[in-house]
Each structure stands twice: as structure tokens, then as C-alpha cells.
Amino acid sequence: MSKYVYSFGASGSEGKSSDKNLLGGKGANLAEMCKLHIPVPAGFSITTTCCVEYFKDGSKFPPGLKAEVEAAMVKVEKEMGMGFGDAANPLLVSCRSGARQSMPGMMDTVLNIGICAKTIPGLIAKTKNERFVYDSYRRLIMMYSDVVMEKAEGVEPKEGRGIRVQLEEIMHEMKQKKGCASDTDLKAEDLKALCEKFKERVRKALGKPFPDDAREQLWGGIAGVFKSWNGKRAISYRRIENIPDEWGTATNVQAMVFGNMGDTSATGVAFTRNPATGDSRFFGEWLVNAQGEDVVAGTRTPNPINDATKNDQNSSMLSLEKAMPAVYKQLAGIRDALEAHFHDMQDIEFTIQEGKLYMLQTRTGKRTGTAALNMAMDMLEEGLIDAKTAVMRVKPAQLDELLHPIVGKDAEKTGKVLVKGLPAGPGGACGAVVFTAAEACKQVAAGKQVILVREETNPEDVEGMRVASGILTARGGMTSHAALVARGWGKCCIVGAGAMHVNASKKELVVDGQKIKEGDLLTLNGSRGIVYVGQLTLVDATTNPRFQAFMQMADKFRTMGVRANADTAEDARRARQFGAEGIGLFRTEHMFYGKGSEEPLFLLRKMILSNTQAERVAVLKKLFHFTKSDIKAALAAMDGLPVTIRLLDPPLHEFVPKSLAKQKELALSLGITPREVQQRGELLHENNPMMGHRGVRLGVTYPEVTEMQLRAIFEAAAELLKSGKSCHPEIMIPVTCDVSELKHQRLLCEKVHAEVCASKGLESIPHSYGTMIEIPRAALLADRMAKEVSFFSFGTNDLTQMTFGFSRDDIGGFMPDYLKQKLLPADPFATIDQDGVGQLVKMSVEKGRSTHPGLKCGICGEQGGDPESVRFCFKTGLNYVSCSPFRVPIARLAAAQAAIQG
């Protein structure tokens, strides 16, 4: 029989830090802290395995659990010197969730379990604090009725008003009646009466009485925590973070300690270093006479933990360092011990009960990309970690925020400040104000950028927060759950902007009488906590020298090349700055998209609508010069690095002019009627252009088009070579499905190469000849294809389209359902589908190299910049990945980490 219960406490632990899969992160680390002789209230963890069995068996506890829990409870009672349900000396316990991977605020907790008619007198006698006892009792009723009696038992709230909201209203009425400003102003008798009202409402609203038995409460709490694994918020969070549903959560049952037993009691949350900036000073918040949830829920603005890390918002508040110097010193010592032990920044929770410090949690802290990078470099310098570890410490995706814009310094000087708050997530963001998560999702789906503004951040908002460009709240501290979540995503976020009044129902916010309505633009500086009215310029943030140093360190471990997809000389230069080692995809189509002269587009249209080869050849002669200068500029910008030039793959019908004026102009130039231009255009219409007359198929039917481009490439290269520069064009044939196409185009290539060499007086022009692998058949025939080429470049965008039969433009109708119902684990256009598309890539590499050892293989689809896809490419033995310039550093880091992981 499995062991389901693991005890921990001052007298020792059955678990340890490495037992996270079994005990969850919280339980494993509580056990580990006990081993380190850090003060932790005694308790026990019920395993994730137990949770899984609980669900497997239709929400029933597995046999044997009861006996194990009872035995573990005896140990807790012994260590704490109290009895659970004992009338004279009652022990209270908490039930908290704890999954393998932290899911902050996404599951439920029940505190103060064990308060009932039988234990209340003893508790009052023991604490000599009737107010505290009834305050604890009303908290128990609120939490328990919500988590266990309503949610876990699946009671549908009437008119959407859950029991928690109803109880809060009752409390609000009581406060008004008694003229109390704060909860703490309520007296013992008020709270006692409140508890009675609560129980009455619970019975009425939920149809059964609040349980008045400690053990009944305990088992309800355990079940409630288990069931919260399948709550709406938890499922939503797991979907975003790709956490498997099968993991389940552990439940930690732990002796209660109280931060709300008067002014020598307190509770707090801290990070061993600043999670937003990486600053290496101890950083945190605390509240006197409060329970932990008060800090975390963001309902009161908390005090700073020490003087050194105060900010604009809390500079006048008392720090723990000043208020309780001895406890602070002990806590700072624990901070050092934890960092030394875990070699990483920790996110801790503590409670001080009547001057005695208890640690309730430690875990590796979430951090922004900036913080991750700074901490990695600091800890490396401190000797806490080695270079490999430092490289592994930054998630590739986190670099994104370092590469993304911040509010320009000059813009800030002239910008109109609306309000200030806490700098909870770094970087800059600009967008239209929305007041609900649903509206945020809707606007973003419509292509807008939004700032989600909320009175206080709320775990139900997870999806809206994810899509928003920035998040702004009126309440909450740096450690409020939503701030944590935003930071985890590297999202620009400002919390606790107290001067702001949010009226979501009126869709407006007011600061000092100034109204901002839904749709108005705001700009956030998340690094400084400042909100500006209107749209401010955002600028590049990549000049950080530490970033450069970090990337150089990562490059030392990297073995796979990283190139960029770039269509212009300008892109090529930027890619080089970001560390690209070549261009993996240069699309000559770029010049037709009207950034410079309109002439290339006009010529392309003319070529497309030409009826005869003679007409086409005449136009191609003119187009040649544009193509050549475009290619020459890119080759020059990369100065000696390889540049993979894809031959034209224009979607012909898209280039047929729609406007009558353009049609007339073209007709005049072609010497035909506008009607004929239309007719020729109609002939080009295709039902499924993605699988139509494109890529090499054009090169076969119109070899003169291929020849023009080859001539442009070779002449550009020849001229650079003759001017003493170095260059290496790689000629890439798109959309191939058979080796015969490669032979066909290769003959043209050899012919033009010979002609240009002759005309330029060169013996040869260094180049290589290769193909995209983007059609499934090309992958299936890779052994034959490889014999004709020097390289394969996987066009995973098209390969994904054909392999799935998904037109990327048309997935809107079903992809949301596929992802929601988990029919697919991820959008295959964002992350390579390793099972299917990946199988083809792997097969191609293996088959290709079986007939052509040393065949160069790369990827140039958009997934080239996705960290998971980069790992896949490394494992598959690709020589390089190529992605958009902005994602080059991400790919470099992902490749380095893949190499370290082996």
C-alpha cells in the first residue's frame, strides 16, 4: 500500500526538498526547512498520489488514508503540545494546496480548522483573547463555506452571488452599523454575533449547517484543497503554463500559528532578492496583527520589510527591521541560510506569533527577465552558482521583455503623469483602457493593444491579464498574487495606484477628478510605477551591457548556429547586432511590398500578367536591377556571413491590382484593355493558393524568372568579390516536392553561374545550392533530395500547414476549440509539433544524411525562435535555427541551454 502522509516538524521530516513530485513544492520545502532547523509549525503533507487516487475513485479518499492522517496528527499534537479538537487545549490547523509547480493563488486554502463550539471556550481561556478567537472563527466560516461547502461540493451560487460575497456583505453591514472603518475595529461581541449570522446564512444559502466538529472540518478541508485542483482558475492557469492535469496537488495540514494575536504578532511575505529588478537586497512586505491572506490578497497596503528597500509608496511606513529588530535579524539569517542552501532566490512566507517567528513557506521565487538576468550574473559573481547554472537561470522567453520596448526617457520628461503605483512588472506598455478581463480578450482578439485596469487584481482575471499589454490596479502590493503572475510572464504591471478610483460598471477611472473612459489611451512605465495619459513613445531596451555579457557566456556553451530571417539590409544589420551568424531566409518578395519605390511592384504585376515569354523577359530585364541591388545590399550587410536567398515564391493572385486606376496603368503599359487585365487576373485565381502554382512550380513553368534571380545573385556576389569583399550566397529552391525539380533548377543555376563567371572574368563564384523542405513529400524523399543539394532548410510554417492540413489563415474557426478542449497541446504554428511535423523533420535529417553525410540542415519557419522548438532542433541535430531578428537572442539562449542539458 502507498504511503500517503509525510510528517514534518522540529523533530525531523519524512520528506525532503527533492520530493516535490510527491509532496508538492510547498510540502517538500517545509520538510527541507525542518531539516535545516529553521522554525516551522509542525504538520504533514498528504501526497499528490493520494489526490490522483481521490479523483480516480470518484472523489473518494483511498483506504488507509484515515489511519495515516490520525497517526500524523498525533505527532503534530505532541510537538505543538496541544490536542486537535481538544476542549481544554485545542490545536488549530490549516489545509493548504501545494502542487509540483507553483500555481500562486490558483487553488484554495482553509485556515483555522478546529474551531467549534467545543473548542471555543478553551481557545479563549488559552489566548485570553476572545476577539481573536471570534475573528478566527469568522474567517474559518468564510473560507470553509466558500471553499468546501460551496465550491468543492459544487453548489451553484444563486444569481451568481457566492456565499463568500454574501458573508462579506453581512460583515460590511455590521461595520457600517457599528461605525467601524476597518475589520480590526470590530469588537469581540460584534464578531461573535457576526459568526452566528454567518452560520445562519450558510445554513440558509447552502442548505446545511456549518460543521461543528474539528475532524469533520479537517476532512472537508482536505477534500476542498484536492477539489480546488480542478477549479476553474486552476485549470485556466494550467492551460497557460502547460501544467499537466494528471499531476494533482498535495494537501499540507499544518499547525496554525497566528499573526493576528495583537501587536507583537505579524505576517509577511518576502523575496531573498528583488524579483522585479534582481537587486540583491532582502525585499518584502509585512502587516502587523494580520493573517497571511491579508498580505497576499492585496486588501491592505503592506509595510516594507526593511528601510533599504522602501519605495515612493511605502517610504513613510514602519519597516519590520525597525519594528521588531530581533525578529528581523533572525529572518535575515534565515534568508541567508536559504539562499546558501538552495543557491537561488527564495520567495518566503512567515508569521510572527507573539514575537516568535515561524516560516510557513519557501520556494524558488518567480522573477522578471531583468531580475533573472541580474540575479544570475550576481550569483555567478558571488560564487553561489557556476556559469552553466547561470545560463540555465534565465528562461529564453524571459529575454523577450529585455528586447521589448520601454518608455522613452525623453517622452517621460514631457509626458503627463496620471498616477503613480508600485513597479510590479517592468518595461513599458501603451494601450486602450479596458475594465474587465473579458473586454481585454475581446479587444485583443480584434487586434487592439489594451491596458487592463482593475480595482484590485484578481485570480479570475488570469486570461485578461495574459492578453493585456499592461496591467494597472488601484490596490495590492508587490507580492499580491496577480502581480506575481504578471511578473512571471514578464508583463508590464503597476499595482497599488491608490489615488485611482476604478468604477468598472461605469467603465471609467478617476484620479483627482480627471476621468479616463474605456478606450482612452494610457502608457505605463512598469519599471518605475508611473502611469501617463495618452500614448508615449516606446524605445529599444537592449543596450544593457549585462545582457551582452550574459549572452556571450551563453554562446560559449552553444553548439548550434543561430541565424535570422531578414528581408532587407536593415533587418540584416539588426540581426547581426542581435548576434545572428547569417541569414537563414532572405525573401526577395520584400521589395514588392512598397516600402521603397513602387516600380518593382508595378514590374512584378506586369510580369504576372504577361501572356508570352517575350513580354515576361522584357519585364524581367527591368526587375533584374531591383533584385540585384536588393540582394547585393543584404550580402554586403552580412559581410562574409552566409545569406540564404530563397527564390521568388509570390502568391501571384495577390499581386493582381484590385483598383481600377492601377489596372488602367498596367493595361496601358501592357498595351491591352483594363478588362483584359481583369480577365488575366481572373485566370490566376486559385481555389487553394497555398497549394497552387507557387515556388519552384513557377520556376518550372517560367524558367526565365528563375534565371533572372540567379543572374541577380551571381552578379551581386561577383561585384562584391571583385571589390574585395567576402560573401556566400546560398541559393534556396522553395516548395519542392521531387528531386526532378531540383535537377531542373540546378541546370539553370549552373548555366547562369557559368555565364556570369565568363562575363565578370571570374573562375567561380562561391555559392551553395539547397532546398526548402516544406512539402511533406520532400521530407519523405529526403534521401533522394539530399543528393542534389548542399543544404536543407525546413520551412516549418508550410510543413505544418501541409502535415496537418491546416491553412494558417483559416484555423480561426476551430483552433480555439482544439486548444480549449486540449485536442492539441499547443498551436503548432507557434511551437513545432514534434509528434507529426517533427517526425518528418527528423526523418528528413536522417534520410538526407544517409545519402549525403554532412548535409547542412536548418530551420527557417517561425518556430525557429520558440525555445521548445529550438530544443527540438538541437536534439534532431540541425546545424542552425533561423528566426526573426528580435528572437535571435532567445534562440541563442535556448540553444545554449539545450547544449548544456545535452
Place this chain on the structure above:
Amino acid sequence: MSKYVYSFGASGSEGKSSDKNLLGGKGANLAEMCKLHIPVPAGFSITTTCCVEYFKDGSKFPPGLKAEVEAAMVKVEKEMGMGFGDAANPLLVSCRSGARQSMPGMMDTVLNIGICAKTIPGLIAKTKNERFVYDSYRRLIMMYSDVVMEKAEGVEPKEGRGIRVQLEEIMHEMKQKKGCASDTDLKAEDLKALCEKFKERVRKALGKPFPDDAREQLWGGIAGVFKSWNGKRAISYRRIENIPDEWGTATNVQAMVFGNMGDTSATGVAFTRNPATGDSRFFGEWLVNAQGEDVVAGTRTPNPINDATKNDQNSSMLSLEKAMPAVYKQLAGIRDALEAHFHDMQDIEFTIQEGKLYMLQTRTGKRTGTAALNMAMDMLEEGLIDAKTAVMRVKPAQLDELLHPIVGKDAEKTGKVLVKGLPAGPGGACGAVVFTAAEACKQVAAGKQVILVREETNPEDVEGMRVASGILTARGGMTSHAALVARGWGKCCIVGAGAMHVNASKKELVVDGQKIKEGDLLTLNGSRGIVYVGQLTLVDATTNPRFQAFMQMADKFRTMGVRANADTAEDARRARQFGAEGIGLFRTEHMFYGKGSEEPLFLLRKMILSNTQAERVAVLKKLFHFTKSDIKAALAAMDGLPVTIRLLDPPLHEFVPKSLAKQKELALSLGITPREVQQRGELLHENNPMMGHRGVRLGVTYPEVTEMQLRAIFEAAAELLKSGKSCHPEIMIPVTCDVSELKHQRLLCEKVHAEVCASKGLESIPHSYGTMIEIPRAALLADRMAKEVSFFSFGTNDLTQMTFGFSRDDIGGFMPDYLKQKLLPADPFATIDQDGVGQLVKMSVEKGRSTHPGLKCGICGEQGGDPESVRFCFKTGLNYVSCSPFRVPIARLAAAQAAIQG
């Protein structure tokens, strides 16, 4: 060193009948006849290997050939008792092509080689027939100047008028001048003068003199035959017949014998049985005092070989049987010997020189499908062949003509006869008259059916003949080249309709003053040789009991199942008649294509444009009844045989009404505005619908649609079962790409099955659950997919689209170039691409059966009826193929042959 030359003659042969690859069909069989002591003029074959080397080396004869040819010539001279180039007793030879596989009339021949100034006097002295000598000489000049001096040496004819045409004109003028009706009326001195004129024109037109040396003529003739392998006609024919370019042709050099030495000389062509009907009597044509080409070229209407096989056209002409009874008897004996030796019908050529019979060729004769079938059954009965051989004797594609329509007997009674001709190709055909091959191709490409009408059939017309529904010529016999070709394709064809005058330049034909213009309709009865004016009803031809017996014999060898793709109960019944063992693809979309009530289409449109699930469910309830009755009828028609029902895969956007009236009707019914109908329709627009929201993707987003269909299937089956019938629906999920989709739909299937069982009071309804494999990813994940299903059905249409990235609708722009330039060996939508698509099919079967032994696998793409694809399916281990009802017998035969071949 290779041996390039193989001698044959009365004294023995170096080659034999099985040496076809080396010596070509003609050479190998000449050698074989010699071994059988059948009289054959002595000669030798120059191998196909030599031809290949000739081209490899830039059209140069390989070293050593000259010596071998000289040595072989010595043998010929010895046997024939004459000397090549000898002035006193000159030997003349022919050079004829002969490839592995017969390519009738597609390559060139040069006769009478060896006539020159030096040999003419000796020839005249020996033959005592000056006229004959000059007639032979003018023939040599015509052939040689055309084949060797113009075509082989690549001289481009001026204004498209080749030397042959020019010489014919000169001869025509001479005949007019002399008042001669026929070539034979020209006297010796006329012919002598003609030869001088010919040589003069040759020198002028081709810039060099006609060679006056026997050996120069010989080597020119050999080269000319080799080069004709790469002539336009030959290449075109090889493309149609899939004959590899690499094979090359042999050249047969053989002593000339003359059928044109007077009235005791003759030449003829015969079949050992009737190639059009299979009738087992000796059948052929002959001409007195003529050379072989006169029969074959169709310039004179030939005599019947015997009285028993006379027809309407030649009933009054003298048969060989009557004219030369002894020779006929000898020939009939040879006929029997050849059939006994080769166990198959032979196509023979013979020449009678002054009463002495020589065989010039024997080969397996081409035949119509009807003839192939009749001969196979006859020879089986005669004990000439066994059942396996009989089954192998009919090409599956030939069955096509047996399954295709013939002119209805009643229609013929009332039809207006235009003209009669020879029944050269069986069956009926109806179409618009065209007068050129080019016009035939153009009209057919535009979707029309045409009858190609020509004065005489001509090898240059090959492509036009191929696309035409029927062929009609004014001249030529049953063995003219073009009639042979048409028959090889099982094409309806009438030749030698002498009463018809064709004026191609005026685009009209005239019979007794009645004009038929281009575009007018004609109907041909190719089995009887009758041409009718206008369009006559064509009827089914499958009632032949011999056909039934043949198919039953084939089925005894067949191991793979054959099913039909059928969308209606009517199709299902027809498929059963044709021997289908089930329905492999039943598409419920059929009912929306408006054959019956318009209501289903209206309801489908309504469903597609519904905005809410409630709207959809309401419509689905109505649609359910149509679906159910449709399915029930098909299940009933197949009575116990399996019926694979594909769930809906409608191309949504196609069903949005285009007409305003329909839009209004729909709007009214949906309670919305017509503008809204348009807008909802626009929302459904997809850029690449082939890869859009279709198949199971609809079943995922609209599970209620799947449920409706499942309910229809189960209720239909339940009701049939309860009425005592047997049925087995196989539910097939289309367009799947992941196992999750199969799980998703399976849950619905199980749910609906349970509901219907409960409501109908049945314990269970027999059915199976399977999937199309038509998306490459499904094939790649076949091991996982197989665990969820009972069967795979390969949708090779879509699989081909996705694997190649070819949209079937859009290949028109490039596929012709791909086929012409041989970038692809065949249209992959007609014949399975074994390299790519086939690789996926094979992989799927192997992977699928690795996790699900005994998984049933079939194919339901259109290639299921293509014989080569059927062979592939057999080799790959599929359980069945499914194709259109009309192709079921073809698939049955192809599967039987595949099983026999192993």
C-alpha cells in the same frame, strides 16, 4: 566487348523469342520463327544496347559494330545467294525498327537499300523487270530522303513542307501529266524519269546528293532507325504508354523480298484471330503486287485474306484463299504453328515473292477488350492456356470498354445512317465533329466530347485520337496503324468509310452531297462500322455472359476485397451488380446536391448560417430524417454487406446561397435580414478551404452535427435489424490529424449508440468505428490512431493533395509542364504516387498494425480503380480497394492479377 549483332535465317538464329529486351520484339521473333523452320528472309538484328550507346556517345556507332555488321552481312549474302552492292547479283535489304514493346508506326523504316547506279543494271537483268526496279528505287529515295537525310539529320523543312511531301507532289504531277489514275499505271520510263527528278529535288531541298553507294545507304538506314526512337511521334507515344526513354530500339537489317514483282507477288498483314471481336478464325488483309507499306499505310483498300471473314466493305473482293490457294494453305499452317508455339494471338506480316511465301514479322497482337476477353475464354476452352493465363490476358483497363456504352439497338433502328466503314474499334461513341487532332485536344480540354474525322489516320494524330470519344476515317483498312492504335486503347473507331469526302481545310465532310460541319453531332457504332447523323442513345453493355464468367474466374484468384464508392441506394445497387463486396465510401453530402427534394440543401444552408447551438439543433432535427432515410436505403440495398459511412465533410462556404432569392428565403426562415445572411456567409469564407474548417474539425466545433448523423446511422440500422435484415454500418471520421479527435468523436458515438439501443430496445447495434487517413499527420501517427479504431480508409485524393502540396483544382497552371518535362512520371491524382503518398500509406499500414494487429485497411480515393494503384494496394497488404461502381470490375481483375503475380 558487347556483342551488337545477332544473325537469323534458314540456317539458324543467334537470338530467340525471349531476347526481346536485347533484340526488340521484331528481331527476337524473327529469330524464333527461323528456329521453327518458318520461311523468313535472312538478316540480322543490331541490339537495343547498341542504340543506347549510340545516343550516349553523341550519335556515334560504338567501335566494333562495323566489323560485326560486315560479318553478319556475309552470312545473309551466303544464304540468299546474292551480294550486297554487287553489280551482277545485287542483294537489297531493309532497315526496320523493333523496340522491346511494340510501337506500331511510331518509328521509321527504310526499304530497298542497296539500289544505286552500280546495282541497277544487274537488278534489271536479274528481275527482267525494269519497271519494278525503278519503282523500288523511287520508294527508296522517298523513304531514305525523309527518314535519314531530313529527319535523322535534323533538317528543318522549309515552310513546314518536308521532302516527302515535295516528292509526293512531284509524283502526283507526273501521274496527272501521264493521265495515270494509280501509281501502278506509271511505266518504267516514267519511273526512271521520276527518280531523276527526285534526286534533283533532294539535292536542292536538302543541300546534298542522294547517296549512290549501297554501304552508305545501309549505315544511313541504321542511323535513321536509331534516331527515329527520339522522333516526335515516338516520344509522344511513349509518354502515353509509359515506355521508358532509356530502352532504345533495335534495328533489323533483313534481305528484301518483294511483293511488288507482279501478279504472283503480294503482301499482307494478318491476325491469327479477329483483333476486334476475338472471333477465332484467321483474319487478315492482302494486296497483290504491293509492298508491305501499301497495306499498312491505308492508301489502298486491301483484299480479305479468306472468304469466311469477309465484311460489307470487301465482300466482292478476291481473297488470298481463292487467289493463291497453296500459299494460303501454307500460311494457315504457319498461323496454327505460331499460335501453338506462342499460345496467343499473333499479328503477322508476310510477303509473297513470285509465289514464294516469306514471313516478315510475328508478334503478339493488340486487341480490343472484347477480343481479349473472348480470346482468353476461347483459348482456355481450346486448352491452349490455363485459367491463370486467361485471367492475365485481359488488361484491367481494357474492361473499361466492356463497361462503357454501346449504341442502343432501338436507337439504331430509327437512326439516320450517314455512311458505313470498317469496324476498327468497338463500342459506341457520340460527339461533335472535329477535323484536326489539335482541335480535338482543345475541345476536350474545354469539356466536350468529340469525334475526330480524318481523310486517313495518321501517326501524327496520336494525341488527338487519344482524347477523342471516337475516330472516323475515309481511308485505311482494319490493320492501318491508326486503327491498331485506337484498338489498343479500346477506343471506338471506324476506318475506310470510302463514301465520305473529308475537307479538313473547309472543316466539313460530305457524303452524297450531305454536308457535316465542324461541331455537328455524329454517333458511331464501332462494333458494326456504322456512322449515324446526330446523337443516338448509348446503352449499357455489361450483360455479356462471357464477361460474367471471366470475372468469376478472376475472382477465384483474387484475395483482396473490392468495394465501391457510392452515395445513393441506386449507386449501391449498381455497385453490387458489378461485384462490389461492400461500400467503401458513402458520402451523406450527396443529398444536398439537389437530385431529390430541395429541402435537405435548404436545411443544410440554414444549419451552416445558424449563429447559435439552439438554432443549429432545431435545424438538425429536421435534417436528421433525410439523413436517416438516405442511410437506411443504402444499408438496405447492400443487405448485409458492410457500408462505410463517412460523417459529413461539406465545404461550408460552397453551400452559402449565391442568389438573392435564396438568400431572402433563408433570411426569412432564420428571422434575420438578407444582408445578415450575406455577412454570415462572408464569415465562412476561407483562403484555402481544402485545409480549412472541415471534416472532423466541424464535428469538434459542432458536436451536435456529429450526434445527428450518428443517431441517423444507428436508428436506420436498428430499424433494419428489427425488421429482420442484416446490416453493418462502418462509421468513418474524415480529415483526422490526431488521435484526440478520434477519442472525442468516439465518446459521442458510444453515447448515441447507448441512447438508440435503449430507445429501440436492442442490446447492441453491430457497427465499427474507423477513420480516413487523408492528412499526412494521421499517417505519421498511425500507430496511435490505430489503437482507437477498427479500420483505416486511405483517402488518397486528399492525401495526395497534402503530401504534394497540390490543390487538385489548381494544378492546371503547372501539371502539364511537369508531365511534359517528365518532372513527374504520371498525374498523382490518377495513379498513386508510390514514392511519396505510397510511402505514407505503407508506413500507416505497418505502424497501424504494429499496435493493432488485424487492423482493416482500405483505400477509397479515386485511384482505387486504377490498375497500377490496385497492384500497389495489394503489395501493401490492404484488405480492400474501393472505387466508383463502373471501375469495380477493373479493380477486381487488377486485384486478381496482382494475386497471381504474387
